[in-house]
Amino acid sequence: MSTATTPAPRKAPRPRADAVRNRERIVTAAREMFVEHGPDVPLDEVARRAGVGNATVYRNFPDREALVREVVCSVMDRTAEAAEAALTETGDAFTALEHFVHTAADERISALCPMISDTFDQHHPDLEASRERVEQLVEEVMGRAKAAGQLRSDVGVGDLLIVVSQLSRPPAGTDCGRGDRFVHRHLQLFLDGLRAPARSALPGTAVTIEELRAC
CATH class of the missing domain: 1.10.357.10 (Tetracycline Repressor, domain 2)
Structure with missing residues (x-):
């Protein structure tokens, strides 16, 4: 007689190291630019200073409020x-x-x-x-x-x-x-x-x- 076992819940995958670094770079660049120019600075300028693409910014932060x-x-x-x-x-x-x-x-x-x-x-x-x-x-x-x-x-x-x-x-x-x-x-x-x-x-x-x- 076999007994059914409940599969262990899957852990959420840990973010890759490069993804974590990109997020940190975006936040650092945004902080610098918000202080320098205010919160209305174009997000593509934030991406440029962070050294990432626009898509990376929006993948981490869906809108300006989140950033x-x-x-x-x-x-x-x-x-x-x-x-x-x-x-x-x-x-x-x-x-x-x-x-x-x-x-x-x-x-x-x-x-x-x-x-x-x-x-x-x-x-x-x-x-x-x-x-x-x-x-x-x-x-x-x-x-x-x-x-x-x-x-x-x-x-x-x-x-x-x-x-x-x-x-x-x-x-x-x-x-x-x-x-x-x-x-x-x-x-x-x-x-x-x-x-x-x-x-x-x-x-x-x-x-x-x-x-x-x-x-």
């Missing part, structure tokens, strides 16, 4: 990785916070996130997951500096993210190169103002993530 979303998510993911790296630093907690802020500014997240406008799905699961990961990790980095008595207690995650966003502009599509030399100088001025003990009382209350999202 913009992937670029923004990739930038937020790298920002989260910078925060994770800051949390692994065993030295001075405020120095770790400084390292994170300067790295986040280099990602130009402030230039890319405004691309997710009303015409895009701002609540797409991928965007929500990337955003929540960044917010949670930044809160941990700041919490460690506060626990060490190095970060003033009257600032919140929203305060930090707003200022990093504002100081790391100009936004996409403008001549970013000319302003780059000011970014880290002004960020350091801001960071020095975050050190405890505070020299003055801030008006209002610390900006929370909920308030930041409502802006």
Whole structure:
């Protein structure tokens, strides 16, 4: 008497290494061009900079919205990785916070996130997951500096993210190169103002993530 066996489910084939590299090249090229020219840059120009054909771009990203979303998510993911790296630093907690802020500014997240406008799905699961990961990790980095008595207690995650966003502009599509030399100088001025003990009382209350999202 034979017994029937249920065949094991087939695993989805892993993408080929060259396909993975092509996708990464497309996202990198798109990020550079979106920062330089804005989100309306022709996709064939993105393909040209990435060194792939137009068909490869559309095979990976069926429309512009999908590509913009992937670029923004990739930038937020790298920002989260910078925060994770800051949390692994065993030295001075405020120095770790400084390292994170300067790295986040280099990602130009402030230039890319405004691309997710009303015409895009701002609540797409991928965007929500990337955003929540960044917010949670930044809160941990700041919490460690506060626990060490190095970060003033009257600032919140929203305060930090707003200022990093504002100081790391100009936004996409403008001549970013000319302003780059000011970014880290002004960020350091801001960071020095975050050190405890505070020299003055801030008006209002610390900006929370909920308030930041409502802006």
